[in-house]
Amino acid sequence: MVRAPCCEKMGLKKGPWTPEEDHVLVSYIQQYGHGNWRALPKLAGLLRCGKSCRLRWTNYLRPDIKRGNFSREEEEAIINLHQMLGNRWSAIAARLPGRTDNEIKNVWHTHLKKKLSIKQNSTTPEAQGQESEPEPEPENTSCFAKSESFEYGPVSPPQCTTSADDTSSFTTSENNTCSANMGMKVDYEMNLPQADESFWSEVLSADQNCSNETVSCDFDQAIGAAADPQVNATVEVPVDFGFSGSNMYDNCMDFWYNVFTTAGEISELLEI
């Protein structure tokens, strides 16, 4: 079965899309939807092949696409998911709301692959005696150290929810005070040992900036839910935990990944 290339037809435009073309495509899809991609360009009056239209829509024009740089948490998610899923970009994208497989693929090839190899080299016994790590070590590596890059912004809406296949959520209370959460990142990168119930209190007791009474985590519930994707997991992030402001979402994501990845449960969460 031989198929003609989709854009072989003369007269069909290739290359970058113009704002006018974008407008035509968006207007048409908003009005009529995209029932048949092959028929769409003709009906919409575009000199493009259906495939090109579909790509432009799914990778760029779709309204639910999240633009802008990938957050640290998203990058970590990609790295974790790639370890488990390999180059199944669409499967990875399905777990990162608002991100396209193409975008994730690009980020992987341009940033993360490099980043990961540097990291791995730096952790090998041969490399440990060398100064191969380009990224400077954070000055304060305490578990909840404050970072200058974090702003003490206004309090975000009290509900901060994130999900992976809708299996987990985080709730923060109102009137949080914000302290940066760089420590959790540092912890994660330092390959924490398997976490148990005493993990977070141990973390906290090592940090003078926090007191044990300000942080708690329903760890049993988190692990249990991670093992069973059908069960909603709620991890309580207490008032004084230090999440608020413009970074609340990121901080909650940080929290989420530390809970699950350090527990070694993410693969179960993803049903792999």
Next chain:
DNA sequence: AATGTACGCAACCGCCGGCCA
């Protein structure tokens, strides 16, 4: 300032599998 090089990203290409006549 000019040139060369590296990088990032949007878009293309070809293959594959599902669906349907």
Next chain:
DNA sequence: ATGGCCGGCGGTTGCGTACAT
């Protein structure tokens, strides 16, 4: 059962821009 259409996917390309020399 077969062949064609279609959408989805992953790999790759090529252009524009930033950075280095």
